Amino acid sequence: MAGITINVCTTCRRGVPDDAEAPRPGTDLLNALEAADLPEGVTLRGVECLSACSNGCSIALTGGPGRWTYVYGNLDPAEHVPEIVQGASAYAATEDGLVPWRERPVIFRKQSIARIPPQE
C-alpha cells in the first residue's frame, strides 16, 4: 500500500501575535510530530503556508492519486499530536483514505477544513 504524508504548515501563527524571535506555532507542531513515534509508511513534510491561515495550525493528509486528501485546522502543538498520529495511522491503513467515522479521532471529526477526492 502506498505511503502517506502529513503536510504540516510551518508558517501558521495560530492567532498569536508574531514574534520574530520565537518559532511559529506551525513550526512547533512540525517539531512535535518529528519527535513522535510515527508508524512505517507515514512521512512528515513541512510546507510554507497551506493558505488556511484563519484556521492555523493546519495539516493536510495526502496519500497519492488513489486517496482522498484531508485538511485539518485549529490544531494545538501541545495537545493534539497523539490524536494526529492516531488519525494519520488509520488513514495510512486505508486504500482510499476513507477512515470509518467512529475510528477517526475527535479532532479529525470536528476540525475538518476540507477534503479533496482522489485524482485517479
Added chain:
Amino acid sequence: MAGITINVCTTCRRGVPDDAEAPRPGTDLLNALEAADLPEGVTLRGVECLSACSNGCSIALTGGPGRWTYVYGNLDPAEHVPEIVQGASAYAATEDGLVPWRERPVIFRKQSIARIPPQE
C-alpha cells in the same frame, strides 16, 4: 500539459435552510458551470461533500500530482461563475498550479480555504 478538474461540491447549502424540493446551491453551481464556456483541458466533476460545509458553496481545483491543489469557498452560483472560469483557466495554463497573485480573480485571492502541495 495535463488537464485540470474543477471539483464542485453538489451538497453545499450555502447557509440557506434545506428545502427537499429545491436543488442545493452546490448543485446550482455545478449546473451554472456546466452551462459556461470552459476552455479545453478543464473538466467539471460533481462531488458529494468537500467537508467545507461552513464555507459553502465550495470547489477544489486539482491538476494531477505535479500541481498544487486549491480549495475555495463562500461561492455564489449567481455571481461567481465568470471569475471561477477565469481562475480555472489561469490554473490550467500553469505547470505547477501556481498562478501569479495579480492574475488570480479576487474571489480566489480572498476566499481561499486551503491549498495542498504537489504530491510528486
